[in-house]
Amino acid sequence: MAYIALYRKWRPQTFADLVGQDHISQTLSHAITTGKIGHAYLFAGPRGTGKTSTAKILAKALNCEHGPTPEPCGACEPCKKITDGTSMDVFEIDAASNRGIDEIRDLRETVKFAPAESRYKVYIIDEVHMLTSEAFNALLKTLEEPPEHVVFILATTEAHKVPPTIQSRCQRYDFHRITVEDIEQRLHTIVAQMGMEAEDEALAMIAIQADGGLRDALSILDQCSALAEGKITAERVRQILGLVGHDWIYRMTGAMAGHRPQEILEIVAELLRDGKDLRQILAELSLHFRSIMIYQAAGTLEKMDLYAEQQDVLQDQSQYFTPAQVMAIITRLHEAMNEMKWSPQPRITVEVALLALAHGVDEKAVTAEAMGQGTAQAGVSSAAPAVSAPSGGAAPAADGARIAKLEAQLAKVTELIEKGIPAAKAADSTGAEEQSKKKVSSRNAPPLPAGTVPDPKLVTDEGQQLYQQMIAELKKDPKLRRVAFTIGRAKFAGMTDQIFYIQFNSTMAAIAQNSYSDLIADTLRKLSGKDRLVRCIADNGEMLSGSHGAVTEKKETRAAKAKAEQAKQAAEKKKEQALAQKTMKEELANAPEEKRHAVDAAMSLLNGTVVSMSDDEVPPPDDSDAPPPDDFDAPPPDDEDAPFPEEE
Numbered sequence: 175m176a177y178i179a180l181y182r183k184w185r186p187q188t189f190a191d192l193v194g195q196d197h198i199s200q201t202l203s204h205a206i207t208t209g210k211i212g213h214a215y216l217f218a219g220p221r222g223t224g225k226t227s228t229a230k231i232l233a234k235a236l237n238c239e240h241g242p243t244p245e246p247c248g249a250c251e252p253c254k255k256i257t258d259g260t261s262m263d264v265f266e267i268d269a270a271s272n273r274g275i276d277e278i279r280d281l282r283e284t285v286k287f288a289p290a291e292s293r294y295k296v297y298i299i300d301e302v303h304m305l306t307s308e309a310f311n312a313l314l315k316t317l318e319e320p321p322e323h324v325v326f327i328l329a330t331t332e333a334h335k336v337p338p339t340i341q342s343r344c345q346r347y348d349f350h351r352i353t354v355e356d357i358e359q360r361l362h363t364i365v366a367q368m369g370m371e372a373e374d375e376a377l378a379m380i381a382i383q384a385d386g387g388l389r390d391a392l393s394i395l396d397q398c399s400a401l402a403e404g405k406i407t408a409e410r411v412r413q414i415l416g417l418v419g420h421d422w423i424y425r426m427t428g429a430m431a432g433h434r435p436q437e438i439l440e441i442v443a444e445l446l447r448d449g450k451d452l453r454q455i456l457a458e459l460s461l462h463f464r465s466i467m468i469y470q471a472a473g474t475l476e477k478m479d480l481y482a483e484q485q486d487v488l489q490d491q492s493q494y495f496t497p498a499q500v501m502a503i504i505t506r507l508h509e510a511m512n513e514m515k516w517s518p519q520p521r522i523t524v525e526v527a528l529l530a531l532a533h534g535v536d537e538k539a540v541t542a543e544a545m546g547q548g549t550a551q552a553g554v555s556s557a558a559p560a561v562s563a564p565s566g567g568a569a570p571a572a573d574g575a576r577i578a579k580l581e582a583q584l585a586k587v588t589e590l591i592e593k594g595i596p597a598a599k600a601a602d603s604t605g606a607e608e609q610s611k612k613k614v615s616s617r618n619a620p621p622l623p624a625g626t627v628p629d630p631k632l633v634t635d636e637g638q639q640l641y642q643q644m645i646a647e648l649k650k651d652p653k654l655r656r657v658a659f660t661i662g663r664a665k666f667a668g669m670t671d672q673i674f675y676i677q678f679n680s681t682m683a684a685i686a687q688n689s690y691s692d693l694i695a696d697t698l699r700k701l702s703g704k705d706r707l708v709r710c711i712a713d714n715g716e717m718l719s720g721s722h723g724a725v726t727e728k729k730e731t732r733a734a735k736a737k738a739e740q741a742k743q744a745a746e747k748k749k750e751q752a753l754a755q756k757t758m759k760e761e762l763a764n765a766p767e768e769k770r771h772a773v774d775a776a777m778s779l780l781n782g783t784v785v786s787m788s789d790d791e792v793p794p795p796d797d798s799d800a801p802p803p804d805d806f807d808a809p810p811p812d813d814e815d816a817p818f819p820e821e822e
């Protein structure tokens with residue numbers, strides 16, 4: 175007997191079999207029971223969520239000898255034929271294969287004839303969004319006046335591409351991504367019924383990897399059982415999914431935290447020798463930092479749909495980095511993934527990014543720790559009045575969370591002092607008091623888009639002087655010397671009556687905005703008597719073109735400009751995401767009971783999905799695979815055969 179793929183063998187045969195789509199099976203069952211059968215259905219949802227299976231079940235429900243019934247018997251002639259795909263009255267059209275022109279033409283001619291052997295003629299059109307506009311028009315004509323005995327089931331993964339005229343004539347059902355728990359449960363059932371053996375962890379890994387699609391999960395299970403003698407182990411699944419060895423990720427993270435560039439380069443070389451893809455390296459590394467981020471926020475990885483990472487390693491590594499650093503690292507890794515697409519030497523791009531992170535982490539590890547103390551002190555005194563004064567304004571729960579946070583920070587500071595790291599801004603109570611009086615905080619100012627350059631005219635002598643005075647002022651305090659040094663390496667970038675701009679390198683800007691801006695604002699006020707918001711600008715535009723060298727300069731063509739614009743937009747979006755993540759994390763700290771929800775949202779953001787995007791909206795224009803608009807004649811950056819403009 176021929177081998178039948180698991181996903182076909184275990185295709186659901188009744189509404190009750192459908193996994194994770196209760197809202198749909200209930201509604202359809204009810205419609206059939208009450209005889210309210212529509213003429214056209216639109217099944218929308220991600221791949222592998224059961225659209226086609228549901229369509230076939232619906233066809234059987236309508237045509238079963240004992241029906242129409244929500245529980246088709248599966249044994250009668252019509253049921254069997256539908257299952258086998260040999261029914262004369264159930265037509266399956268794949269719009270993806272030839273865009274449906276011939277099929278829809280045939281359909282228009284045959285649709286008016288009565289069913290050959292059953293109650294209903296059922297047309298299942300898969301991937302309906304692929305139809306040509308002619309085919310859509312033809313279909314629309316039929317949908318406008320459908321014959322009594324015909325039911326259309328249109329399935330699509332991209333409902334927004336189905337014309338509104340078609341959609342408005344259909345009952346729409348949205349299929350949900352199946353949860354990891356549901357998939358896992360289904361896998362357990364199947365494994366048990368097939369008499370197979372599998373480790374729990376193995377099935378959990380398959381369920382996570384399937385990304386909401388049961389069909390993919392079953393295909394992976396199929397592969398594993400075909401290759402594995404006996405028990406399906408987590409090790410086997412890792413091998414098949416190409417997830418072998420998390421080890422290098424831990425080593426790389428350790429090397430980044432420990433500022434060991436040579437080790438990082440060695441690991442990259444090793445991975446490339448083993449045939450690992452550069453992109454995959456960055457992707458897996460950023461997934462690991464995502465795990466660290468979630469671990470820091472929630473204290474656990476349970477129920478977070480993540481690979482089983484070693485809890486002890488995570489616990490250990492999450493201490494190397496502050497949450498802000500983790501987010502900056504993730505952002506930088508994602509930037510590098512984008513840059514790779516344009517880079518003539520992707521390996522160098524990756525190495526530069528990783529080394530920059532290693533240096534940045536080290537620099538940040540020290541200064542941010544020192545600053546953590548500074549902000550902790552300032553925070554204590556600004557939070558204290560709120561606690562002692564009964565009408566402090568803040569909710570008690572929020573205060574409690576804040577105090578807990580501050581206590582944690584204090585503990586860290588104490589530890590640092592014990593280790594002998596010079597303490598910064600230890601008891602600067604005067605500055606702190608002033609800070610607590612302040613209404614607007616620079617720290618919470620929204621980050622500026624990377625590459626933003628304030629009007630050069632704003633770089634006045636007066637501002638430059640104030641900037642130098644501010645650094646000198648900070649240096650006076652021995653505890654702030656290190657901070658002053660870091661700020662001193664940045665660049666004064668402009669001053670207005672309201673805003674003071676400082677340009678940092680790309681990895682530092684967000685940290686500086688978060689950690690130093692209030693301190694800088696306070697010092698500036700002390701010196702000038704004026705209240706100004708401090709804005710820290712990222713300077714990655716310069717870094718980028720620098721790494722590409724002279725070639726990029728030569729090609730200052732439209733392509734390069736479009737690319738810069740694109741990179742800018744992407745960076746802008748990432749900054750927004752980073753801010754959103756930060757805000758969410760803050761919410762998280764204040765509202766533990768909503769932990770799960772907020773972390774979910776944060777994760778969707780990290781995955782790059784827009785949480786509340788309706789189907790009609792166009793996805794954001796950050797698809798860097800797409801060529802930049804209106805530069806078809808310009809050579810792509812990695813096309814070495816293309817002549818340089820000046821040679822033309």
Ligand SMILES: [Zn+2]
Nearest residue numbers: 238247250253
């Ligand atoms: Zn039947």
